[in-house]
Amino acid sequence: MNRTFTIASRHEGPFPSVLPPLRGRAGRSPTLGAVISGIAATLALLAAAPAGATEGEVRKIDHTHGKLTIKHGEIKNLQIPAMTMAYKAKPNTLLDGLTVGDKIEFSADKVDGQYVVTAVRKTK
Structure with a gap:
């Protein structure tokens, strides 16, 4: 079974949005795997700068x-x-x-x- 869900694409907070909005197949909501990949990429970018730099x-x-x-x-x-x-x-x-x-x-x-x-x- 392929489950999809919708996530908010509007950016809020102190960090600029550096990732494109996630899109699933055929315009559907992204799969959980796509969401996790996006989160992992964002965390990698945030880890590059020291906290309180x-x-x-x-x-x-x-x-x-x-x-x-x-x-x-x-x-x-x-x-x-x-x-x-x-x-x-x-x-x-x-x-x-x-x-x-x-x-x-x-x-x-x-x-x-x-x-x-x-x-x-x-x-x-």
Whole structure:
């Protein structure tokens, strides 16, 4: 038995709609498999950006000490104003693939009294 159902195609919320509306065969509502595929694709896109991300620019990379100097905007979760500051990267592999001048989005937290970058990704 092939069951279909209708889902709302109107987008609401803080994230732009990046997927086309789902359509089933012959104009019918999408199957459950199509809906699950759409949800999985959306989750993959959302996972690409660190939660609570702050925009910044890489100013210095210190692989020896696992530190990253970033010129950034306000980090709201830490109540840190816009500035240039060095952060410990945890894990150190976050530094891999970064170069000075890269535009990034990153998440930071305070761990054991030290500000730490916990997620980072390059932006365009």
